[in-house]
Amino acid sequence: MSGFRACGDVVRFRLLNRSLFLVAHPRDARRVLQDHANQYDKGTRGFRVLRVFLRNGLLTSEGAYWLRQRRIMQPAFHRDRTAGFGDTMTSAAGDLVDDWLRSPSETVNVTADMMRLTLRIVGETLLSTDVSQEADRVGRALHTMLRGANEAIGRVVPMPAWWPSRANRVQRAAMRTLDDVILEIIASRRTSAGLAGSMTRASDDDLLSMLMEARDEETGEGMSDAQLRDEVMTIFLAGHETTAIALGWTWHLLAAHPSVRQRLERELDHALGGRPPTMADLPRLGYVDQVVKESMRLYPPAWVVSRRPMSEDVVGGCRIPAGAIVLTSPYVTHRHPKFWANPERFDPDRFDPTRPVERPPFAYFPFGGGPRQCIGNTFAMMELVLVVSAIAQRCRLDATDRREIGGDPAITLRAATPITMRVSRRAGAPA
Numbered sequence: 116m117s118g119f120r121a122c123g124d125v126v127r128f129r130l131l132n133r134s135l136f137l138v139a140h141p142r143d144a145r146r147v148l149q150d151h152a153n154q155y156d157k158g159t160r161g162f163r164v165l166r167v168f169l170r171n172g173l174l175t176s177e178g179a180y181w182l183r184q185r186r187i188m189q190p191a192f193h194r195d196r197t198a199g200f201g202d203t204m205t206s207a208a209g210d211l212v213d214d215w216l217r218s219p220s221e222t223v224n225v226t227a228d229m230m231r232l233t234l235r236i237v238g239e240t241l242l243s244t245d246v247s248q249e250a251d252r253v254g255r256a257l258h259t260m261l262r263g264a265n266e267a268i269g270r271v272v273p274m275p276a277w278w279p280s281r282a283n284r285v286q287r288a289a290m291r292t293l294d295d296v297i298l299e300i301i302a303s304r305r306t307s308a309g310l311a312g313s314m315t316r317a318s319d320d321d322l323l324s325m326l327m328e329a330r331d332e333e334t335g336e337g338m339s340d341a342q343l344r345d346e347v348m349t350i351f352l353a354g355h356e357t358t359a360i361a362l363g364w365t366w367h368l369l370a371a372h373p374s375v376r377q378r379l380e381r382e383l384d385h386a387l388g389g390r391p392p393t394m395a396d397l398p399r400l401g402y403v404d405q406v407v408k409e410s411m412r413l414y415p416p417a418w419v420v421s422r423r424p425m426s427e428d429v430v431g432g433c434r435i436p437a438g439a440i441v442l443t444s445p446y447v448t449h450r451h452p453k454f455w456a457n458p459e460r461f462d463p464d465r466f467d468p469t470r471p472v473e474r475p476p477f478a479y480f481p482f483g484g485g486p487r488q489c490i491g492n493t494f495a496m497m498e499l500v501l502v503v504s505a506i507a508q509r510c511r512l513d514a515t516d517r518r519e520i521g522g523d524p525a526i527t528l529r530a531a532t533p534i535t536m537r538v539s540r541r542a543g544a545p546a
């Protein structure tokens with residue numbers, strides 16, 4: 116990286132002979148992602164890499180095709196439809212706590228356990244698969260794919276996907292595994308739908324069945340198997356890695372801030388009285404919601420959202436030529452001192468709804484914004500609040516050492532080293 120040049124709130128730098136513009140001001144992020152969104156596309160290296168894996172899924176597709184898919188899929192992510200997934204989320208978290216408490220004082224790898232937990236949740240809510248059998252195969256293949264994507268992004272000289280290297284062979288095998296599993300499930304759903312005239316009972320309400328039933332309002336058309344496969348793969352990937360990362364950072368921050376943790380535990384004891392949390396409890400779990408939001412302010416899992424202007428634009432007074440790369444960054448904007456007092460401090464009261472602070476739109480945008488805003492944001496917030504509640508209600512996670520853990524900014528903002536913690540049962544907590 117060379118040639119940093121500040122231009123107000125826009126920082127320009129050159130990387131591998133390309134001009135990159137990092138925009139920090141919320142007004143500029145809003146221009147790129149929302150107000151002038153149709154002037155920008157996703158032709159950046161990050162999305163090109165992801166496209167190899169996710170093909171034409173919602174995250175990577177563009178133009179009229181993307182719009183049609185978004186219209187078809189939007190209703191499946193409506194709060195009323197995803198509300199039914201709440202019990203799956205809390206019972207998966209409950210099983211993890213059971214595992215942990217079977218051997219108390221054990222040190223656990225929170226990073227790996229959160230990844231497994233969110234993978235189980237997305238597997239059950241999306242495909243109703245028997246994840247205890249499939250998780251390893253699917254999970255391994257997904258992680259191979261994600262590792263490949265992260266490595267490809269970090270490579271100085273891009274390696275074409277057709278190159279007969281070992282890494283590419285491993286990637287292709289992982290993709291074949293996922294394709295096979297997903298297409299098999301779709302085929303068996305189509306057969307059972309044909310036979311019984313409806314989806315199988317157990318999978319009636321999962322996301323895949325919602326996507327299979329969804330129709331374009333204008334044309335009445337549904338999705339083909341290949342389209343469904345791309346969307347399932349996308350949701351699998353977009354829907355578990357980010358949430359796991361948010362959970363990992365949240366445990367890290369709670370352990371480092373005992374007074375915040377105590378207040379959160381008091382809320383849980385008061386709101387739940389020892390019962391596992393349900394969707395109906397969400398309005399009483401306001402402080403958990405604040406903690407999760409503040410955690411994603413400091414460590415937004417999608418720390419950068421890139422775009423490419425299709426024609427010249429002027430952003431924050433800076434002329435940006437067509438074809439350059441524009442990086443909007445929740446990580447940078449969430450720490451902008453003009454909008455966040457004492458920005459490095461972990462303070463969930465920033466999100467206290469009874470003490471609202473005037474901030475411009477896009478001062479906080481962990482889920483992106485504009486037309487491409489995360490379709491799973493309500494699903495994710497529900498999952499984060501329920502999982503944090505179900506776990507913190509019963510046990511405490513304490514850091515095994517006091518070293519500062521840094522972020523490893525690749526496609527997502529993982530912790531640079533795995534977060535390991537000691538688990539203990541909370542005194543007086545439900546068994």
Ligand code: HEM
Nearest residue numbers: 173174353354357358361416417482483487489490491495
């Ligand atoms: C804490 C968790 C999550 C974070 C931080 C997050 C963040 C984001 C961001 C920033 C975008 C916008 C990308 C862009 O504009 O280029 C996005 C898009 C997307 N997310 Fe999420 N996400 C999360 C959870 C989920 C979940 C749970 C699902 C699905 C169940 C999901 C599915 C998607 C999809 C399909 C898109 C593409 C939407 C479109 O372009 O129309 N995400 N996410």
